[in-house]
Amino acid sequence: MTTSSTASSHPGISVGPTSEFSLFFRVKPGQGPSLRSALEELQNTEGYRPGDYGMAIQTIHEARFVLFDEDTRLAFITSFDGPWDAYMEDFFTSGPTLALFDVIFRHVEGYDGLPDLAAVKAFVLSAEQAAAAYARNYGGTVKEIRKAERVNAAFQQVLDHPAAAELLEHPAMQPLLDEAGD
């Protein structure tokens, strides 16, 4: 975005199609333990268990909630496909996101439930900090990575076929043959 009109949002740094998104909060006094337990509960929710690969928001690459400074601060850090600021309203009208954020953010300062969208937006934007540096090791979106994983799994299946070497001898197969050796 090249405009200053969206003064209330800070798009942050993008690498290819993906943008970094980090929120930093102060934990309400004495609520460190309950927040930690809410996060443990989240970790055990279907879709969020390690290996499930099924978070409610399918356009983020990963998400981490970090309690630090003796559980007085909370960071939420993620990578989002697309400019996250364009989707601000969407996050807060899409059911799963709202419910998820509510159980966690009720333990941090500045959060008074979800009275209205403007308040939630203001709350999130006030916690957002653009990264000073951000790098990625691959260029694809979550949708592309998932497709690539499916294609690779299919390719491995083909390689396991007894006739694979013979089939890959056709000149058109050369790029696949180059990837078949290891």
Place this chain on the structure above:
Amino acid sequence: MTDVASPHLELDDIQAGALFERPSPYVGTYLLLHITDSADGRELVRRLHRIVSDSQTSDRTGTTLTVAFSYHGLRALGVPQESLDSFAPEFREGMAARAAVLGDVGESSPEHWERPLGSAEVHVAVAVLSRDPAGLEEAAEKARQAHAELPGLQVVWRQDCYQLPTGRTSFGFKDGIGQPAVEGSGRPSTRPQEQPLKAGEILLGYPDETGELPPMPTPQVLGRNGTYVVFRKLHTKVAAYRRYLRERARTHDEEELLGAKMVGRWQSGAPLALTPDRDDPGLGGDARRNNDFGFADDPRGFKCPVGAHARRANPRDALDHDGSVDVRLHRMIRRGTSYGPMLPRGVLEDDGADRGILFVFAGAHLKRQFEFVKTQWLNDGIFIGAPAEKDPLVGPNDGTTGFTVPRRPIRRKLHDLPPFVVTRGGEYFFAPGLNAMRWLAELTP
């Protein structure tokens, strides 16, 4: 989030042209005026108010006159700065200032726009539409009288337009299907699966899909029952489009299929989602059926490509599981209309004529409706997992971009897409309610 019941729409105060479907077929004229004297400007608004008001109450014969103002127009009328500052930031900036965001670059960039489009000279937009030339002439005469003998006003731009009886535009496709219904408007949805939109998605002063009131300019009398209007003159390169398809198809049928895959509908308007293999003109012309579909049963796009124009512009249920998109926040009323002569059937060489579409949007949220759809869904492919692809028909393609047509056994990839649509200019306007027009006419300097 509180669920506020949508109040009764004040239909008498809402400009009919902003909310309701046009007669079909129709002829029309768009006029842009420049105000050099604010008193004359307010007199114009007073006269236009009377015409719009008369047609609201008495004239349901299919002639409409719609009036809208740019930021500079409101300023020229003497709207106080505090009030001007209360409008949406995008509206205050104007469309030309948003060019880089909107993808209006290269041939489409404002430096190449028709004068005075995109400049501070454009103040008032008047759209006159009628079923037939006689009705148009009558309405246009009223509009002429409205600015006659007012030396502080000049007509700075004029564009005639029309809709063919077939509803088809210059690329040959029936357009204007798939409009959302608006709660309280009395017009039912043409898509049973889609609940009518909350009125506040289209009109200011009513709760929107978030359950809240859209940001509204002040004072309330100015904002209430108004809507933002996006106006864009889009030149279509019809000969280049036809040649592109011809060069990539072996048969006429294949050409039709490739064209349909790019659009998401066959030329008749029949959706690929319902008839993926061949056109079905009966379906295309049936308003009860041609919008009655979704994409959820076709996630990989074998029927309708995920990158097809109509699927991008309105993904329906295709993104329901993404968890980050609420498609109802990105709907809009579209009033596209044709200008310029149609390129005769079969002609592959450009005849030099200016033809295309006058794109008109009406909605309460410039940024999350028009600008979101344009930037995230038409100009980009991140949301469909194809960041390198843009809308094959209306996207800012540059001769290097491509388009994937899912197909068994092997997908087809179209390469080297040139731009088929060039922006000739446009502006963001505000179409006020009738009380607001009266307020504008009575401003005291």
